[in-house]
Amino acid sequence: MNQADFIRRVSEAPGMFAWFLGAGASQSAGLPTATDVIWDLKRRYYCSEEQQSISANDLQNAAIREKIGAFMSSRGFLGTNDPTAYSRSFELIFGADGERQRNYLHGMLSEKNSSLTLGHRAFAGLMASGLIKAVFTTNFDTVVERALAEVAGRDIAAFHLEGSYAAQAALDLDQFPIYCKLHGDFRYTSLKNLEADLQAQNAELGKCLVNACNRFGLIVVGYSGRDESVMRLLSSVLDGLNPFPHGLYWMGLKGRPPLKAVEDLLNRARAKGVRAEWVEIETFDSLLSRIWKQVPGPDPALAAKIGRTGAQSVAIPLMPPGVAAPILRMNALPITALPTTCWELTCATAKDWKDLHEAETKSNNMIVCTKARSVLAWGSEVSLRYAFGDDLKSLAPTSIEEELHDLPNNLPMKGFIERGIGLALMRGKPLLFRTWRGGSVLIIDKARAAPELAKDLERCVGGALFGKIPGLLTVPTDEYPRQEEVWWAEAVKLDLEEIDGKFWLLLRPIVWIWPKRARIQAVDFLDKRTGGRFNKPSDALLSAWIAFLFPAADKGADLGIAPLEGTQDTGHPHFTINGRTAFSRRIIA
Numbered sequence: 001m002n003q004a005d006f007i008r009r010v011s012e013a014p015g016m017f018a019w020f021l022g023a024g025a026s027q028s029a030g031l032p033t034a035t036d037v038i039w040d041l042k043r044r045y046y047c048s049e050e051q052q053s054i055s056a057n058d059l060q061n062a063a064i065r066e067k068i069g070a071f072m073s074s075r076g077f078l079g080t081n082d083p084t085a086y087s088r089s090f091e092l093i094f095g096a097d098g099e100r101q102r103n104y105l106h107g108m109l110s111e112k113n114s115s116l117t118l119g120h121r122a123f124a125g126l127m128a129s130g131l132i133k134a135v136f137t138t139n140f141d142t143v144v145e146r147a148l149a150e151v152a153g154r155d156i157a158a159f160h161l162e163g164s165y166a167a168q169a170a171l172d173l174d175q176f177p178i179y180c181k182l183h184g185d186f187r188y189t190s191l192k193n194l195e196a197d198l199q200a201q202n203a204e205l206g207k208c209l210v211n212a213c214n215r216f217g218l219i220v221v222g223y224s225g226r227d228e229s230v231m232r233l234l235s236s237v238l239d240g241l242n243p244f245p246h247g248l249y250w251m252g253l254k255g256r257p258p259l260k261a262v263e264d265l266l267n268r269a270r271a272k273g274v275r276a277e278w279v280e281i282e283t284f285d286s287l288l289s290r291i292w293k294q295v296p297g298p299d300p301a302l303a304a305k306i307g308r309t310g311a312q313s314v315a316i317p318l319m320p321p322g323v324a325a326p327i328l329r330m331n332a333l334p335i336t337a338l339p340t341t342c343w344e345l346t347c348a349t350a351k352d353w354k355d356l357h358e359a360e361t362k363s364n365n366m367i368v369c370t371k372a373r374s375v376l377a378w379g380s381e382v383s384l385r386y387a388f389g390d391d392l393k394s395l396a397p398t399s400i401e402e403e404l405h406d407l408p409n410n411l412p413m414k415g416f417i418e419r420g421i422g423l424a425l426m427r428g429k430p431l432l433f434r435t436w437r438g439g440s441v442l443i444i445d446k447a448r449a450a451p452e453l454a455k456d457l458e459r460c461v462g463g464a465l466f467g468k469i470p471g472l473l474t475v476p477t478d479e480y481p482r483q484e485e486v487w488w489a490e491a492v493k494l495d496l497e498e499i500d501g502k503f504w505l506l507l508r509p510i511v512w513i514w515p516k517r518a519r520i521q522a523v524d525f526l527d528k529r530t531g532g533r534f535n536k537p538s539d540a541l542l543s544a545w546i547a548f549l550f551p552a553a554d555k556g557a558d559l560g561i562a563p564l565e566g567t568q569d570t571g572h573p574h575f576t577i578n579g580r581t582a583f584s585r586r587i588i589a
Contacts, residue, residue: 225258562575
């Protein structure tokens with residue numbers, strides 16, 4: 001089921017769903033997921049056993065993870081993807097010492113390490129409005145409690161392992177909202193982390209969950225389905241007379257397929273006549289933001305607290321007479337026109353991100369695709385049918401205007417637009433397009449050098465625009481056992497932003513490293529290469545990149561660009577970008 005259809009169904013039956021939250025629902029607040037905890041436990045154990053000093057940030061390095069993973073496997077740790085890895089990691093490190101477990105979790109889940117996001121505030125608003133009556137979670141953190149206190153000024157006491165007897169009574173008496181922590185709360189004595197603990201849920205809390213699922217539909221978000229005891233409880237709901245009366249909807253991040261245990265549960269539910277769906281979402285925040293927007297006549301006080309991050313009027317004192325503030329140049333170009341339509345594709349089989357990337361590659365950049373509410377694309381019908389083959393059943397025009405004006409909650413759409421702009425800007429130039437760290441990058445192509453076209457760039461950087469890093473080779477890993485030479489090239493990162501209703505293209509000159517995994521090895525080189533790029537050199541480099549990307553544009557003029565050949569229509573988007581960056585405004589006293 002696509003996300004838009006799911007949100008319509010939820011909006012049509014307000015208050016008829018219980019929610020089940022996993023660690024993914026707290027991730028946007030800065031708190032760790034189960035996978036993050038597993039790797040942190042591995043890191044701590046490895047450092048203590050091998051007398052090493054490795055920070056949490058070092059785990060971003062694939063080579064370091066590989067080394068720690070091999071060591072931990074030799075000590076009996078399971079792979080991170082094993083369903084029992086979480087509980088086994090706690091058992092191998094802490095044994096049955098509950099005090100050490102609580103101290104560890106207190107540090108990992110401390111409120112000082114987290115901040116409430118739009119999704120948490122919207123969730124609290126739905127609870128305070130009576131639209132969410134029952135919430136169950138495997139989390140130990142206090143994000144839900146804090147969100148409800150901040151948004152609605154209300155306290156909520158969670159039912160946990162030391163207050164489980166009252167949860168069923170609260171459900172029976174309609175004492176909503178009900179909030180149950182199935183695995184406990186790190187502030188109290190009882191926790192469920194070890195494998196033996198997780199084999200069976202607390203009987204009273206489990207009974208409350210099952211009975212709630214016989215009364216409401218269930219929405220699961222941020223939870224992978226790893227805990228056998230939880231999955232057993234959800235499966236037992238199907239043995240009742242009225243299982244999930246409003247449906248079972250399991251949210252998963254786009255491009256990540258469900259675990260087999262989840263697939264089995266959904267299939268069994270369908271066999272029992274339950275509406276059971278796997279729904280792909282971008283983030284917890286985007287999902288809750290969209291649901292909140294469908295609430296009819298929301299409480300203005302709640303709405304103000306939930307949307308508090310919007311644009312606000314401010315009062316900044318002026319400089320005294322005779323003192324002029326400097327004019328500051330920004331790195332943002334105004335986008336004066338964006339396409340508002342594209343193709344919506346209907347395919348015989350579901351598509352993941354890998355399928356879309358393969359289709360784009362097959363078409364040789366003659367199509368642009370994304371996964372939003374469905375598969376969306378630009379390109380001619382001929383190119384799309386060539387890329388997707390017989391699997392493409394139909395295509396129809398669709399509007400993307402709503403997603404364009406909600407980019408923070410539509411990251412796939414942001415990437416879609418950035419790729420379209422990137423492909424348009426690289427046409428006829430020695431550039432490569434890549435995605436990196438959630439953004440889009442244009443890179444000087446060492447195989448298609450064009451000195452005359454790039455002479456301003458060469459002058460700004462003091463010579464070559466690409467080259468080999470002398471003496472540097474990649475570190476061998478199991479995945480990449482062969483050592484490779486490391487190359488660099490000048491590049492520019494593209495970032496689409498909407499600010500106060502206006503769209504901007506932000507340009508940030510960077511240095512690209514091949515292979516990407518060698519970037520951490522090239523830190524010294526990067527420091528030397530970019531260390532002198534302060535105000536004046538950065539200003540000149542930005543101007544050189546703009547002149548390189550927009551060679552036909554006069555300063556201050558609009559320039560129309562297109563990623564694909566053809567007259568502007570649904571499949572052939574055109575963009576209009578102004579060649580002059582934004583500036584601060586000098587105030588004359």
